[in-house]
Amino acid sequence: MDIALLVKFLAPCLPFLLNVGKKVVEGASQKVGEDVWNKAKAIWTKLYPKVEFPSEFLNSYLEDIKKNKSASGKKAWKLLNDNRFKK
Incomplete structure (x- = not known):
């Protein structure tokens, strides 16, 4: 779509x-x-x-999100670096 x-x-x-x-x-x-x-x-x-951005990372620093290897940490990092929405 x-x-x-x-x-x-x-x-x-x-x-x-x-x-x-x-x-x-x-x-x-x-x-x-x-x-x-x-x-x-x-x-x-x-x-x-x-x-949906994982709520436990809403107040986290980018460095902390990048270092986090949990599934939600990986998802948060992926969403932050998703190029689909860049202009």
Whole structure:
């Protein structure tokens, strides 16, 4: 799937996808439509685990992340050095 198209599709839903709660879901389906909301949730469910930055490294120095050899440390370092989003 084209990344630009994916971003364009998910952008209106992101505030709702990041703060999922019962009232948020109701607001999302009203704002973007139930079909769009359901498709966005399905895409987000597959995408989010691959792009979620490990929370234990949110306040860490880059050097500490680079030295960490755990699976979450490797994921954090990989996300920080992912060239897909560089301009």
